[in-house]
Amino acid sequence: MNINEVHSEVVKFFPGKISDVITSGKLSFFYFDREIIYDLFLVLRDKIGMEFKHLSYIASVDMKDHFELIYCLYSYRWGSVIHLKTRLNREGPHIRTISDLFVAAEWHEREAYDLMGIVFNDHPDLRRIMLPDDFEGHPLRKDFVEKDNYHGIPTRRDKILGRF
Amino acid sequence: MSFSEYYNNIKNSVVSIFEGMAVTFSWMLRRPHTVQYPDRVEPSRPIVQQRFRGLLEVDLNICTGCLACQRTCPIGVIMIEVSKGAERYITRFDIEAGKCMYCGLCVEACPTGAIRHTGEFAFSVGDIRKLVLHFVNEPVKPYKPVKDAEPPAGKEVGSIVREIVNRRREGYTQYIPPAVPEVSSKGDKEST
Amino acid sequence: MLELSDRIIEYFGLSHQYSLIVIVVLFFVYGLFALTFGSLFAGITSWYERRIAGRMQSRIGPNRVGYQGFWQWLADGLKCWFKEDIIPRDTDSLLFRIAPYLVFTGVLCTFVVIPFSPSVVGSDMNVGIVYIIAITALVVAGILMAGWSSNSKWTLLGGIRSTAQMISYEIPVALSLIVVIIPAGTLSLQKIIISQGGAPYNWYIFHNPAAFVAFFVYFIAALAEGNRTPFDLPEAESELVAGYNTEYSGMRFLFFLFAEWMNLYVIGGIATALFLGGWRIPGVSYEVQSASIWLEFLGFIIYLIKALILVNVIIWLRWTLPRLRIDQLMIMCYKYLLPISILLIVISIIFTILYELFPLLGVVVRVLLFLTSLLILGYFSYRVYYNIKNFPDKVYLKWMI
C-alpha cells in the first residue's frame, strides 16, 4: 500500500481537499486541508484496505510564512508507512485534535503545542509537556528570541575562552 | 484456587528459589571482577584501552595553524590566535577541557595530526579557570609541510598534557598570551 | 541463673544471705554480656553481610578499613554516632524519639530467653516461647510509631505495611513452634534442648516429617517477622525510598539497623534451640556437660556455629530473591503458611502418639529424614557444580584479596 495507492483511494473520499503526491528529497507525501483531518484519519485508520493504525509521530515545522504539521502513519498489516502534511496559518495556528482516534497523538500534540505553539482544539489535556508552565514563547519557532534570564537565572552563558 | 494450582505455586517457588540460591552460591566461589583503581590495578585489565579519547593535546611542532579543528568543533572549545603580518606566529592555542565533550571530530579534521587524544583522564582541578589548557607559552612559527620531507619528530603522545596535568596543583596564574616578536621593519627574511 | 548463683555461693563459701546480692550482680553482668554480645554481633554481621553480598555479586565489598575491612562496622557506628541527629520540624517528637528505642529493646529482650550454654541463660522461664512471641510485639509498636510520627506519606505507608506484615506473621511463627513443643512437652528453651539428643539424627528437626517442614515454615515466617529479604517490604527502597526509617538519621537510625541485624541472631538462635539441638554435644549427656566448664564453653561454640549457619542462609537469601508485594505477602501468610502449620501440628500429634506405641518407628523416621536432608544437600552441591562448569569463570577461593 504505497503512498500513491493510498492517495488515489483517499482522493475519492475528499475531492478537492487533498493535494497530489509531492516527492521532495527522499520523502513523498501529500497535503490535506485542515478541516477534514478527523474524517481523513478515521478513513485511514479503519478502512479495510489501509488500516494505518499506528501514528508514529507529529512533527511541527515553522516555514517562516506558515506552519506545517507532518503526520506519519504506519500500517502494520500491510507493512507500509505514509506521511501527510497540512498547512496552518502563521497567526493563531489551530487544528482539531486526533487524540480520540490515536491515543499516541495526545503527547505528540502536547509537544507541538509546547514547542511550536500550535493549539489543538478539544484536546483532553493541552498543557506544556517539556517546558515549565510559566515559560513564555515557543522555542522551536524560527523567530524565537531567548530571554536573558528566567526567574533571575541568567540563560546566557558567558564565553570562558579567551578570558582565562 | 484449585489444589493443583496451590501445589504448583509451592513447587515452583521452592524449585526456582533453590536454583537461584545455587547460582548465587556458585558466584561466591569465584573471583570478583572489580578492579581496585587507583592503588591496586591489575596489569591484565588495563584501565584505558588504546583508542580511548582522553584529554586533548596539541604538538606545536607539526601544527600548521590552519584552524581546521577550531571550525569543526561543534561547541567551539578550541581557540587559536595566529598573528597577522609577514611572519605568521601562533600566539595562542587554548582548549577548554571542562567544556570539551571528547567527541574526536577535531582530531579527524587536523591534516597533520597535531591535535590528538591522549590516554590521560585524571584531571581534577581546584579552580575552574585551570581547566583551560594553554599549549602556547612562547610564539611558535606554524609548521609548513614540505611536499615529500617527512614531518619533524613530534613529541610522544601524552607527554605535553602530562606536564600540564602535573602542574595542576600549583596556584592559578592568569595566562597572558605571549607578545609577537618584532620583525625588523624592513621585513627581511630571516632564515627560518 | 539461680543454680549458677547457688554454685557460685558454694564455690566462694559465702553464707546464703548474700545470695540476693549475688543474683542481682549476676543478672547485671548477664545483661551487660547480652547487650555487648548482641551489639557486637549486629555490628560484625553488617560488615560480614556486605562482604558476602559483594562476593555473590562478583565484587569485593568493604576491604579498606582494617584487615579486610573488618573495622568497617566500627567506622559506620562512629559515623552514625557523630552524625547530626535531625528531628524533622513538624513530627510528633515524643513518638519520634521513643520509636527506635522501643524497636531495639523489643529485639534485645529476647536475649533473656535464648540460652548460650547449659547454665548460662538469662532466666530459664518455663514459658520461654510464649515470652518470645509476646516481646516481639514491642517491635511492631515501635515501627508503627516511627512510621506515623515522621509525618510523611511514604513513612506512613511503610509503617502500616510493616505492622500488617509483622502482626500477621506472628501466628505462623507461634504455630510452627508448637509443632516442636508437642514432642518436647515443655515450653522452656533449656528443657527443649535437653530433651533433644546430642547426635544430629535425634534433633527435633528430624523427629518427624512435620517438624522437618515446620523448620522451613518457621524460618520463612521469622524472616517476615524480621523484615528480611523476600519480605523487606516496609523499607522497600525502590518504592518507599526507605520505608519507616526515612526521616531518621544519626544514632536513631543506627538503632533501627541494630534491631534488624540483632534480629538475625534471634531468628538463628531460636531455630537452633528448638530444631537443631542447641548446645548439645553429640555423645555427651546433659549431666556430664553441665559439670565441666570446658564442655559448656564447647556447647556455646556449637550453638554459635549453628546460629551463624542460619544467619548465613538469611543473608544469602537476601541477595538472591526479589521482594513480594503487600497483597501477595498477606496471601502467603493466610492461605499458605497458616493452614500448613495447623496441618503440621495435627501430623506431629499423630506421630508423637505413634512413637509412644512403636518406639522403633521413631528411630527409623529420624534416620530416614536425616538421609533426605543429606540428599538435598548433595543435590544442591551438584547444582552449584553444574553452575560453575557452565560458565568460564573458574573457582578462585583465595578470596580474601
Add this chain to the structure above:
Amino acid sequence: MTLEERLNAVKRDNEILLNMGPQHPSTHGVIRFIVRSDGEIMVEALPVVGYLHRGIEKLAEMTPYAGFIPYTDRVDYLAAMFCNHAFVMGVERLLGIEVPRRAEYLRVIASELNRIASHLISLGSMAMDIGAFTPFLHGIRERELINDITEMLCGARLTYNYMRIGGVSNDINDKILKKISDFLDRFLPGFIEEFNRLITYNEILVKRCVNIGTISSEEAINFGLVGPNLRASGVKWDLRKNMPYSVYPEFKFEVPVGEGFRGSVGDSYDRFVVRVKEMEESAKIIRQAISSIPDGEIMAKVPKRIKPPAGEVYSAVESARGELGYHIISDGLENPYRCKIRTGSFSAMKAIHIKSQGCFIADLVVLIASMDIVAPEIDR
C-alpha cells in the same frame, strides 16, 4: 491549563497525593510521577516530564550536519549507536551516498553490541526495582566487557560518536574481533541460561510481573508503542525484518514475540522475557557478522562541507527501545532546516499513564521498569 489546574480538576477528598518526584530511585532517569492513590491502590499516576529537555531539535538547526553526530549520542545514551545510525543513514540518503559494505557490517556489529548492553541494563534495573540486587550487578559485569570492546573500537564507553556520514570512523582489528568472540562464547549459552535460572524463572519475580500492565495488541498499536513493548503484546513488527535497512537482510535471526509465557499476552513478564530473547538474537547476529565481515575501506567519498540538496527524509532504525527515527528537512544550507527525532520511550509514557490506573504502587514501579523508558529519550 497548568499542572495545578489539571490536578484540582480531578481532586477527590479521600485521595492522597504522593510525589514520586524527579529524585526517586525507581523512575529511570529524571521523571516525576504524581501518584493519586488511596492507600496502596493508585487512582492515577500522572507523569510530569521535561526535566531533561536540552532542546536537541533546536540545536540541530544551529550545528552543521557533521557536527550534529555527537548530539545524537545524547538522545539515548544507553543505546547511542542506534541514534548515530539513524541520523547518519538519513543524511546519506539525502546526499545519495553509497556506504561501503565493510562499514555497514561494522555498524551492525556495533549496534547489536549496544542493544545487548542496553537490554542488560534494562533487565537488571527491572529486577532491582522488584528487589533482587544480584542480577543487576551480573548484568553490569557483562556490560563492562561490551564497554571495553566499544572503547577499543570507537574510543568512548557510552557516547560513541562512532559513525560518520558515509561510513564509520575507526576500523576493527583482530584484537577487537577476538575480544568480541570471547565475549560471545561467554555470553550466549552461559550467561543467559544462568540469568534465566537466577531471575527469569524465579517464582517471586513471575508473581510480581504477571498480569501487570497487560496491553493487548490493538491497544499497543493505538498507544504507539514500538520495539520490545510492542512485540511483547503479540505484534510481530521489527524494522530490521519488515522495513529492512543496512545489511540486516543478510543475517538469519528470529523476532521474539510475547506469547503470554506465564500470564496473559503483553504483561510485564512478557516484556521481560522478550528482551532476554532479543539479547540471544543479537548475539547470533554478531556471530554471523563477525564471521562474514568483508574487506574494503570504511569510508565513502564525502565532500568536505556536507550540503545535502533541499528535500526531506525520514530514516528509522530498530533501536533497543523500538523505532528511532529522524525526520530531517534540509534547505540546501549547511545546517538542517528542521530535525524531528521520534523515540520509543515517548509513547511508552502515555501507556504507563493509562495502564497505571487501579494497580498497586509497587506495580507502578514494575510497569515503569518493564516499559524500559529512559528520560533523555522522552524529553530530548
